[in-house]
Amino acid sequence: MHDVVIVGAGPVGLFLACELGLAGCSVLVLEREPEPGSPWRAYPLGMRGLFAPSVEAFHRRGMLHPLLTASGVHDDPGDNPDTDEPAPPRSVGHFAGMVLDPAKVDVAALPFRLPSPVPGFMMTSLEAVESVLSERAAKLGVEIRRGVTVSAIAQDEESVIVHAGEHDYAARWAVGCDGGRSVVRGLAGFAFVGTEPQFTGYTMLVTVADPEKLRPGINLTPTGMYVQMPTEGHIGMMDFDAGAFDRSQQPTRDHLQAVLRRVSGTDVTLSEVHLVSTFTDRALQTTTYRQGRVLLAGDAAHIHSPLGGQGLNTGLGDAMNLGWKLAATVHGHAPDGLLDTYTRERHPIAAWVLDWTRAQAAAMRPDPHGQAVQGLMRDLLGTRDGTTYVFEKMSGSSIRYDLGSEQSLVGRNAPDFRLGDGTRLSDLMQDGRGVALDFSTDRRLRDSATGQESRIRYAAGAARNDLGLGAVLVRPDGIVAWAGDRDFDRKAFERAVGQWFGTSES
Template identity: 85%
Template sequence: MYDVVIVGAGPVGLFLACELGLAGCSVLVLEREPEPRSPWKVKPLGMRGLSAASVEAFYRRGMLHPLLTASGIDEDPGANLDADEPSPPRAAGHFAGMVLDPAKIDVAALPFRLPSPALQGVMASLEAVETVLSERASKLGVEVRRGVTVSAIAQDDETVVAHAGEHEYAARWLVGCDGGRSAVRGAAGFAFVGTEPQFTGYAALVTIADPEKLSPGFNLTPTGMYVQTPTQGHIGMMDFDGGAFDRSQQPTREHLQAVLRRVSGTDVTLSDVQLASSFTDRAMQTTTYRQGRVLLAGDAAHIHSPLGGQGLNTGIGDAMNLGWKLAATVHGYAPDGLLDTYTRERHPIGASVLDWTRAQTAAMRSDPLGQAVQGVIRDLLGTRDGTTYLFGKISGSSIRYDLGSEQPLVGRNAPDLRLEDGTRLGDLMQDGRGVALDFSTDRRLHGSAMGWESRIRYAAGPARNDLGAGAVLVRPDGVVVWAGDRDPDREAFERAAGHWFGSPATTEFQERA
């Protein structure tokens, strides 16, 4: 029997598998597709924008360089790390097709931002992302079985069993990472609620007989939106038809041409279609991310339109949050209620993303109400404050969990704090443990931290920029859970460590230490 069975070998399932494998769990991943390669995963249709928060997750697990290499990106993520302030982003994304100007972002206003190899977003193909994660998962002993379709789930107080044809796969826990049409979600009885679609979207690789009739980039029109990427023939369209297109049918050349002519206001001609698919802005979310021994992550827990590229990034955030908590539960040292914090912390993030995409849909509508909203957004994007606010949402830098503390660092993704000897927080997080950084010179926290050595990595010394803190305690997912002042309180640190990491190590270890 496995510790965890994960259903779905996409980026979210594989990232979660790596987190669990890193923590020493036995993991089986079941994937219904028989082969990992697909034309939908390679450039251009497979390109996805990874936010700075997602890139940071790869950086903190030592996978940033492999990701850049697999994506064909020839750059040094460590450049400009000696600067006093982080560099502004090269690109800032868009809101409802209205592109943010990076020059208008007030980097100093972003919360607790320090120079890091992972402050920029990255364009990567799904194939590159899955290749890097698959290789890491294999090295960690994760087993992946393809061509397995899960049809039913049964669970009791001790185990959960996934049924696939004549085969049964038993584990202590099961996580559905099997996408928007999740079989796990339905089989486990999760309630799935939300709003119905306003538009049908299309992504297609086509041959355009007269491409000069279309404008490059995002184009909002009185009847919808179309996107023409620098890759010739890659077209995206959004048609406000109330989601009426029958998505069980493959879009024909004639249908795609009619939609493109309608939303572009031109008589453009499509001479050929190589690949095409459709989607909607249906926005749904499960009411909880856990039912007994079954959990959900990524699109299995929340679906929405792909506007702004939030789906993959939200799913990676789910996996990063869940991985260490589920591993602690498997190994028996999780504090009471730790696994329940997964839903408590990530469900509001998912709900916020759904509203974010709904707002973009509202701003794209061709009626007077939508046009009025679009005008307000354009005015906001003309200001530094408005652009900075929207970038904070897109990049993930504005996320803060409510952990019951008014200390401004607590609940936020930790900045890449750097000790004077050159050690960076990101370097210390690659083994998946939490990190205690003690900036005091007399090692005030050393004795207490050693009691959690198997779960918390301790590092001490002056910092290049300590952001006014005397010490910080960082969870394995990079979230600050405690921060002390210039004279750190050992008892407060111990309470925080015990709250998040369980009881100290064994008495035998403490005596040896």
């Protein structure tokens, strides 16, 4: 029997498998597709953007350099290591097709941001992400079986049986990471609720007879939106037809040309269609992420339009949050209720993402109401405060879990603190343990709960910038669990260790 069976070998399932494997769990990944490669996962169709929390997650597990290499990024796009000020963002994306100006982002207003050697945003592809994660999973002893389709799930108080192909796979836990049409979600009886679509979106590789008729980049028009990517013939478009065409039939060249002409307002001609896929802004979410011993992560738990590039990032956030909690539960040292905090912390994040994409779809509607909202947003994005607000939301800088603390850093993604010897917090997190940073001179944490070396790594010393703090406790997923000022109460720290890591061991 495995500790965990994961259904789905996409980025979310593989990242979760790596987290569990790093923690010493036995993991089996079941994937329907017989081979990992596909044109939809390779560049350019598989192109995706990773925001800071996702990039940091790879960095904290020692996988960023391989990911940069696999993504064709060969320079060092992070902050200058010798400066005390974070660099302004190089790319800030768009809101409802309205491109943000990086120069208008007030970096000083972003919460708890310290200089970091990693990029705050990077472009990659699903193929690159999956290749890096697959290699890492193999090194950690994760077993991946491809070409098997899950058809049944049964569970009791002790285990889960996943039936796939001709075999039954027994595990203590099962996690569905099998995408927006999740089989696991349906078989386990999760309720999936939300709103129906307003548009049909298209992603395609085509030959355009007269490409000069289309403007490059993102183009928001009175009748929809189209995007002409840097790669020749790679075009995206959105048609506000209430999702009528999505997967209902195979798009023909004539249909695609008619839609592109309508949304672009040109008489552009498509001479050949090579690949095409459709999507919508349907926004649905499960009411819980756990049913007994079955859990969900990524698109299996929440689907929405790709506006704002939140899908992959939200799924990776799920995997990072769930991994260490499920591993602690498997090993029997999880505090009471730890696994339930997965839904409690991550469900509101996805609910916000769904609303964020709904708001963008509303602003893009080709009617007087949508045009009025769009005009208002253009005015707001013309200001420094408006652009900073939208960037903070899109980039994940504003994410904060409610951990019951009034200390404003608690619940946030930890800044990359740098100690006097050059060691960074990210350097201390590569083995998947929590980290206790003691910036005080008398090292008052050394003889406290951090003696439990199996679960928490201890580091002491003055930091280049300690943000006015005396000590910080960071969970394995990079979230600050507790923070104290320079006169911190050691008992409060010990209570936080007990809350998140269980009783200390001598």
